[in-house]
Amino acid sequence: xxxxxxxxxxxxxxxxxxxxxxxxxxxxxxxxxxxxxxxxxxxxxxxxxxxxxxxxxxxxxxxxxxxxxxxxxxxxxxxxxxxxxxxxxxxxxxxxxxxxxxxxxxxxxxxxxxxxxxxxxxxxxxxxxxxxxxxxxxxxxxxxxxxxxxxxxxxxxxxxxxxxxxxxxxxxxxxxxxxxxxxxxxxxxxxxxxxxxxxxxxxxxxxxxxxxxxxxxxxxxxxxxxxxxxx
Amino acid sequence: xxxxxxxxxxxxxxxxxxxxxxxxxxxxxxxxxxxxxxxxxxxxxxxxxxxxxxxxxxxxxxxxxxxxxxxxxxxxxxxxxxxxxxxxxxxxx
Numbered sequence: 001x002x003x004x005x006x007x008x009x010x011x012x013x014x015x016x017x018x019x020x021x022x023x024x025x026x027x028x029x030x031x032x033x034x035x036x037x038x039x040x041x042x043x044x045x046x047x048x049x050x051x052x053x054x055x056x057x058x059x060x061x062x063x064x065x066x067x068x069x070x071x072x073x074x075x076x077x078x079x080x081x082x083x084x085x086x087x088x089x090x091x092x093x094x095x096x097x098x099x100x101x102x103x104x105x106x107x108x109x110x111x112x113x114x115x116x117x118x119x120x121x122x123x124x125x126x127x128x129x130x131x132x133x134x135x136x137x138x139x140x141x142x143x144x145x146x147x148x149x150x151x152x153x154x155x156x157x158x159x160x161x162x163x164x165x166x167x168x169x170x171x172x173x174x175x176x177x178x179x180x181x182x183x184x185x186x187x188x189x190x191x192x193x194x195x196x197x198x199x200x201x202x203x204x205x206x207x208x209x210x211x212x213x214x215x216x217x218x219x220x221x222x223x224x225x226x227x228x229x230x231x
Numbered sequence: 232x233x234x235x236x237x238x239x240x241x242x243x244x245x246x247x248x249x250x251x252x253x254x255x256x257x258x259x260x261x262x263x264x265x266x267x268x269x270x271x272x273x274x275x276x277x278x279x280x281x282x283x284x285x286x287x288x289x290x291x292x293x294x295x296x297x298x299x300x301x302x303x304x305x306x307x308x309x310x311x312x313x314x315x316x317x318x319x320x321x322x323x324x
Binding site: 077080 | 252264270274292293294296297
């Protein structure tokens with residue numbers, strides 16, 4: 001689930017962050033001498049920015065127990081900010097997707113009782129001491145964001161109108177459909193498409209052939225195999 | 232795929248992207264990918280109340296999943312063409 005910004009302090013022997021190699025997480029880029037500013041807070045430094053294929057990690061150089069991480073899935077947008085009126089130093093500006101609590105007012109209540117709640121942080125700036133690296137960092141962020149699209153729960157994300165897709169179960173739409181299907185069946189009981197309960201096979205052909213993938217793929221493959229054998 | 236193709240044709244035009252968190256950002260559409268991630272150039276924030284710090288960044292990358300909608304330039308849209316294309320796509324054709 002989307003978590004937002006969190007603390008991160010798992011380091012390996014050489015000081016770099018421990019990655020989740022079992023899930024294929026890879027280190028994409030390391031940028032030393034980067035300061036981080038969370039929300040409206042002042043900048044924290046010195047630190048090192050580690051960009052992995054899954055998330056962004058900032059580890060403090062001074063304090064081995066201090067570090068932050070946020071998944072690219074949670075980064076709504078990122079940008080190069082160079083406007084001195086907006087912020088004193090050129091930086092990468094990021095927005096983090098935050099789950100809004102219903103209890104709270106619409107305020108940046110990042111601190112309550114003096115304890116910083118990282119999961120409420122909506123904006124984060126990364127300030128490299130070498131500002132010529134900003135464009136490189138921006139590009140790496142873009143790459144990693146593209147590596148982390150929304151997880152797809154079911155096939156067909158690219159298809160338009162997923163609610164409209166007919167599954168075989170929904171095939172019989174109106175009264176007319178069923179009657180037509182019976183009429184068709186009597187003509188060709190063993191249809192090429194090969195459904196035993198053939199009432200959905202021919203009745204409304206064109207719509208489903210395009211949309212329903214797996215069942216019809218098999219039929220096509222079989223046809224192709226026959227063709228190649230002929231050659 | 233319809234919107235991806237459509238947005239590719241809009242590259243170079245001014246659009247306003249409204250995010251699900253109510254932030255609206257105006258800029259020139261630089262590129263778009265299959266997840267409808269959007270890169271804008273010459274961006275400026277339309278409504279600065281919630282995010283005053285975002286004024287005039289030069290380029291930005293917006294995750295497709297946080298976009299609520301994209302306001303298109305009225306001249307840049309051939310409504311009839313888009314309407315037909317959408318109808319065709321819905322039919323699966």
